[in-house]
Amino acid sequence: MTYQNYINCDRDQLLEKMAELLPEKRLNHCLGVEKAAIELAERFGVDKDQAGLAGLLHDYAKKLSDQEFLELIDCYELDPDLKNWGNNIWHGVVGIYKIREDLDLQDSEILRAIEVHTVGASRMTDLEKVIYVADYIEHNRAFPGVELARELAQTSLNQAVAYETARTVEHLAHQGLPIYPQTIETYNAYVQYLKED
Ligand code: GDP
Numbered sequence: 001m002t003y004q005n006y007i008n009c010d011r012d013q014l015l016e017k018m019a020e021l022l023p024e025k026r027l028n029h030c031l032g033v034e035k036a037a038i039e040l041a042e043r044f045g046v047d048k049d050q051a052g053l054a055g056l057l058h059d060y061a062k063k064l065s066d067q068e069f070l071e072l073i074d075c076y077e078l079d080p081d082l083k084n085w086g087n088n089i090w091h092g093v094v095g096i097y098k099i100r101e102d103l104d105l106q107d108s109e110i111l112r113a114i115e116v117h118t119v120g121a122s123r124m125t126d127l128e129k130v131i132y133v134a135d136y137i138e139h140n141r142a143f144p145g146v147e148l149a150r151e152l153a154q155t156s157l158n159q160a161v162a163y164e165t166a167r168t169v170e171h172l173a174h175q176g177l178p179i180y181p182q183t184i185e186t187y188n189a190y191v192q193y194l195k196e197d
Pocket residue numbers: 059062088089092117118119135168172177178179180181183184
């Protein structure tokens with residue numbers, strides 16, 4: 001993959017940088033998402049470099065401290081309501097600002113795919129869907145339902161997005177956790193695809 005059109009270093013240098021920021025397990029997950037994203041990109045006619053790089057970088061900010069995220073929210077004058085959430089939401093939605101600072105990544109399509117990789121959006125490009133789904137089905141993932149998600153992703157990005165979002169909303173509600181409004185918007189926009197054959 002030729003990521004140098006998008007960032008200020010090559011893939012090996014990026015991996016070195018990420019190895020300093022992320023524990024091994026998380027780095028392996030990022031490599032798994034890169035691979036899954038490239039496969040989905042091939043299948044659905046999405047740019048493979050954009051998909052691979054977005055997949056590799058999607059959890060780049062996962063280990064940032066809460067303090068760092070709160071500073072980024074202030075610094076970039078992001079929606080103050082974000083402060084009521086936590087790392088689960090911040091590492092994507094706010095993490096893109098750290099990625100831009102560290103790697104000089106300017107490609108708005110890649111940044112947007114990373115931004116919405118956890119919560120989705122009511123309208124998503126195929127690249128955004130690819131990253132959202134790849135995060136869920138990459139080969140290291142093992143949880144009940146992942147096989148069906150992989151199966152749906154063979155033929156329909158929309159059905160895979162719908163399934164993943166419904167399972168996430170179910171899981172959060174079951175645990176008594178708050179659901180980010182944009183996650184609900186994603187659910188409402190894609191729920192129609194759950195019923196398709
Ligand atoms: P990961 O970063 O690879 O672990 O996966 P994600 O970025 O998709 O999700 C990170 C965490 O956020 C998971 O534990 C999800 O269950 C959780 N999550 C996803 N959507 C929401 C939401 O709407 N609200 C809350 N509170 N958590 C969410």
